[in-house]
Amino acid sequence: MTFRRFVINNVLRNKRLYAAYFLSSLFTVMIFFTFAMFAFHPAFGEGDVDGNALFGMGVAGGIIYLFSFFFVLYSMGSFLQSRKKEFGLLMMQGMSIRQIRFMVFLENMFIGVIATVIGIGIGTLFAKLILLIAENVLVIEESLYFYFPLWAIIITLLSFTLLFLVISFFVTFILRSKKLVELIKADQQPKKEPKASIFLTIIAVLLLAAGYVTALLAKGVTVVIVMIPVIVVVTIGTYFLFTQLSVFTINFLKRRKLLFWKKTNMILFSDLAFRMKDNARTFFMVAIISTVAFSAIGALFGFQTYLTGGMKEANPYTFTYVEDEDASDEASQDIETVNQELEERGIEAKQESVEMEYYNMGDGEEVLIASETMYNDFAKLLGKNPIHLEHNEIIGVKQNDAIMEGYVQDNFTDQPVQLKNDEQLTLKEIIDGTVLPEMYGYYVVSDATYQQLPEPSRTEKNTVWKAAGGQDEKLIQAGETLRDEIETFNFQANDYTIYTINKMFGPVLFIGLFIGIVFFASAGSFLYFRLFTDLDDDKSKFASIAKMGLTDKELKKVITRQTALLFFAPIVVALVHGAVALTALSHLFDYNLVKEASMVLGSFFIIQVIYFIIVRFVYIKQVKSSL
Known part of the structure; x- marks a missing residue:
């Protein structure tokens, strides 16, 4: 068997291990291709959308592509982190570090090319539905008819082939060798008991409180003046929230004996502090990225409603x-x-x-x-x-x-x-x-x-x-x-004026929606990677506890709570950040945006709940398979 055949078999025979990375890459390709297919539609060459909108779509495409690069790079890094033991076993069989790097390079290119081709295929399959949605969102007079997106296919294929090629070289370059014993025992290294600094915990509370109060009390143009300081303060406070305050809170709850000894809480809390400490940076990243997505889409949607709704109220x-x-x-x-x-x-x-x-x-x-x-x-x-x-x-x-x-x-x-x-x-x-x-x-x-x-x-x-x-x-x-x-x-023709505003604002809203979806989907994928990185540890842990009498019902309950905390802790923080940001925006325009904020934040929360239900089902199935 050749080395290349070994790499392909390694991917095909370890579908669960590679599935998350593959699906994340596929989704990223599909979003970019969908955007490209929309941007290159022949109808836009006929003058239905002005040059500024087309320029905006080009900039948005660049943002999506740049973010896709860092997203795929992060996904690849998390993916490799979970394979330390595998690399150690390969080195025991005589594989050199250079061969491991070449293997990772070929695997990444293989997965990347397959994800690109399938992403383009799925995007083409649902092209008409996507164009129909775009037609209604953009308020376009002419129909966005189906066409064969040749340029979109070429741009996407070349862009992501280059992206995966660059990431493959980059990853293999930074992939450093470790001692064999460290790799073999990567999942057996003892962890120190997580501790939190009381000083930094208090700082986290003060920073978040100061940021929230300032944002909520600001009125009119003051909102713009305090925006940058509030963003900086809340961002730092969010980091300390996950690295210090969350660990402090869990340790505090563990010291409450009545709570800690109740039913399966011991299993939950014993491991929770380690998980929060290990996942703090991921939670921080997910919270900030999700906040950007919520705030961007909510602000665009709210500003459009402000323009049209304010006009209707001023002139009925x-x-x-x-x-x-x-x-x-x-x-x-x-x-x-x-x-x-x-x-x-x-x-x-x-x-x-x-x-x-x-x-x-x-x-x-x-x-x-x-x-x-x-x-x-x-x-x-x-x-x-x-x-x-x-x-x-x-x-x-x-x-x-x-x-x-x-x-x-x-x-x-x-x-x-x-x-x-x-x-x-x-x-x-x-x-x-x-x-x-x-x-x-x-x-x-x-x-x-x-x-x-x-x-x-x-x-x-x-x-x-x-x-x-x-x-x-x-x-x-x-x-x-x-x-x-x-x-x-x-x-004045009120209905026609509102129609022209919607038509002008439609491309901006559509672009913001695409970028927001990419950000939010990326945040969900980060959580998925972190969860499945700990899968082997959870299998071993629950297999041991099951021998002590843990029932199937209790197992599901513990896993559900752990998974829910992992998925919803950063999202809830992001929802609160987003709600405060949109409230500040309503103070800037002196226009009530409760309805728009509720629709945007509620929609994202429902999507996260559906995602959680699916991942929980898969995760419980994987853990139970080892019992």
């Missing part, structure tokens, strides 16, 4: 037209154009017009004062509750401040309104509600009081249309047509 009308005082004939023609377009497309919409009068408050600021009837007519159009005012009663209406943060209320609070008879009205109440087509806050007075107002400084006529729901596609098309026909900034 389908179409809005503001007349120029010196162009009434042109305004009448434009309004007729809107009505004709609505009629031709069969769009049901209610129309309302109003002359809004603005008054100089004496400090250079103009404020709209509307009558009760004006407000109620527009409230009825939006299906909101009307208001009823007494004579000489005045209230303020605070408009949506998602975009004009802090400006609205300060604009009119405590400013008296002067009537013709010199009587002054003082603002008594401020209510929330976007009703009249006005960006800033305004006053509302009773109809009788409205007649007593002095001459306004200026008058502005607004016409709005509110369409019934379920006509989104028609409204977008009508808005696009009207924006071309009515060439003025005074006309």
Whole structure:
């Protein structure tokens, strides 16, 4: 048997040992190929996506490829760490360190090439489904039809062949020889009892608390100012959390005799401190990478919702037209154009017009004062509750401040309104509600009081249309047509504007989603490698304990708890980090992102639960096979 044949047989006959590394590499290739297939789609060469988006996709592809390099390198390092005993046995049979390096090089290239080919094959197989998802996320007018991704195949094949070649050379170069006895007894080396520094444990708590409190208390642009210091502090605190605080907590629980001696807790806690100490760096890496994934996708999704949701709240009308005082004939023609377009497309919409009068408050600021009837007519159009005012009663209406943060209320609070008879009205109440087509806050007075107002400084006529729901596609098309026909900034087509924002933002969200998936999948693979690195030790340990009377049910319970702690400790920390980061983002924009944060963090948590269930099943099966 030739040396190359020995290497191939070694891989094929040890499927479990090589499976994790192979699947991680395959997944990485598949993600990159999917992204390349999407980026090289012919539809993008026809101008449907602008050059900035294509440039962004190119940068994202580079990020994914660079991260793939370090991910595969880490996976390979963990893979080799679990094979020390095997290398020792081979050296006993006469294999030199040079031959071991050459064996590792050939194995890595063999697995890499196979993973690349299969990854491309699976990506091509699900190409149409992937393109369909991309089409909907990106808000693309034309269909992303299936095509044979020749360039994507070539780029992926060349890129990952080079990647695995470089990693193979790099790994064999750093693979150092150790004494034979150390390799043979790699899994029998005694471990010292893990100890934690009380000082560093306190530092971990203080750093995390300081970072969280600072991030949660910051408002507006202060969030940007404190962002870098908070990231640094929380990152250091996270490292000490896993290296010191976790070990301190476990040792503390072990000293609680009632807890430690209860049922199978002795088995769990006896080994847990060693696992936490051994896996601290992996947990730290997984927590930080997962936090980046959560925060990036949550921030992109939240920012898109902020733009579109804030616009809907600030202007709830389908179409809005503001007349120029010196162009009434042109305004009448434009309004007729809107009505004709609505009629031709069969769009049901209610129309309302109003002359809004603005008054100089004496400090250079103009404020709209509307009558009760004006407000109620527009409230009825939006299906909101009307208001009823007494004579000489005045209230303020605070408009949506998602975009004009802090400006609205300060604009009119405590400013008296002067009537013709010199009587002054003082603002008594401020209510929330976007009703009249006005960006800033305004006053509302009773109809009788409205007649007593002095001459306004200026008058502005607004016409709005509110369409019934379920006509989104028609409204977008009508808005696009009207924006071309009515060439003025005074006309707004809300649905079409939101559509263009989604279309522009879609590629950014899609790119962020891809990068986030790669990061999160990599984090999961890191945990998988660390778990299966300890598989042989667990087999030996549980085989010994089973002889002492450990039942099958208890075995499953102990393994489930250990595996759950391994999988969810860093993910829970990442979820908390992500929640704090997204809360700080909501403070930056003064816009509630609870819904978006819950969707993103909840989705990732559900994925992790599914991954945990699968890995737990496989791990228990492997351990039970040795009993």
